[in-house]
Amino acid sequence: MIRLEELSYHYPSKPLIFERFSLEIGGGEAWAVLGPSGCGKSTLLYLAAGLRAPTAGRVWVNGAILERPRPSTGLILQDFGLLPWATVEENVRLGFKIRDFYGPDGKHAPETTPPAVMDERVRFWIERLGLEPVRGQYPGQLSGGQRQRTAIARTLVLNPDLLLMDEPFASLDAPTRENLQKIVLQLRQESPLTSVIVTHSIEEAAVLGQKILILRNRTNRSAEVVDNPEAGGQGYADSEGYRRICSQLREMLGETA
């Protein structure tokens, strides 16, 4: 699904974050990217989203070199991703509006969706994520959890095959966070979605990532990956395996501290 090929990246007049870094993420896999702040985990996500261009090397998504954001990649950010002047429903519909705006030119919009189907999908995801009571409200009136569910709904109405999440639940309280993590797990069971979640939380990485990529606060040259195949299973967060992975991750990150 995603292939990073000899990727190098640095911000202007900053040291390299990635140097000849290669990684392959298979279709349907659930990845977590874990590391301290400043290690480049968000940068990696933006590269995979086509929002930044690599300094050298290539990013392949679904067999094509990525040159701009692709319409079937969904991106969910920690905050501030919603239009403050649009209601929940208008925000959820935004992707369709943008497609309408361009028309089916094959670049910004892959397909034409009949209006009835759009309405149906908007209604479905608003209901599915429990946003029905607030559909007419503005983001400023919502709780953090409702805002993030709106962002998720907005992404999912477009039927993405790849879901990229940048610390999506970091600013939420623990019960809300767990609730949203559950929703992500359910979604994954229902569809062959490939997902990558960037997080600084060891526990979140262990709950959501079947493969966990660890990045360091220096130039990253090779991919350090921890396998965590049980993640997402029923009751996994209470299991011995989960605790083992957590302490393993803690140890690995502790090495660099």
Add this chain to the structure above:
Amino acid sequence: MKRSHTFWALLALMGAWQALAMVIQRPILPSPVVVLGVFFAEIFGELGGHFLASLWRVTASMVISILLAAPAGLALGQSQRLNQIFAPVIYLLYPIPKVVFVPIVALFLGINDLSKIVMIFLILFFQILVLVRDQAEGIRPELVYSVRSLGAGRRALFRFVYWPASLPAVLTAVRQSIGTAVAVLYVVELVATSRGLGYYIYIHGSTFMDYSKMYAGVLAMSLLGLGLYFLADVLHRRLCPWQFIR
């Protein structure tokens, strides 16, 4: 602030005016009753014509300033490079009291409607430009990223992010500069014209010594400013409802 509060404030001001007129007892301060009588008699005649002339000048300059300043502000706010070039120029021009340009503009454009419209335009243009630019500049990169990830290119970003984000700035700028715009309107209508409220006020106050008419003109000019302010306020509430939710 409730509508009824505004009404009571208006009544209180009228009361104070009436009281003052009764105390002073001179023709230079007629009572509001007299002035209102003259106002309603005149507004459908001579005064109405002058009112329309003034309204036309100030509305035309507002429309032109919005049409030119809003896109320019958006462009500057979106492009760091453009802003780096123009920021120093704007920094120097913005604080200059534009009213000192009245004689210069009149020299270049003549003593006609155009020069008056251009004068008011100069004031509004910079207000709108600066507010819209700062607004567009302050848009969070996360918002732009997430909308781009939904497929938006430059045009769609403009339509779905930059424009709606700047609309409140346009309306705020208009509202804030209406007072200055009407003040400058008065100044430009004092010079070399025989149409407009400024002229009407001046001619009745200094030449004809008809103070009731002069006050009716002052009232008309106040209503012009107030009406435009009210209109900008209503538009703001209509077009940007998310800013008024509790």
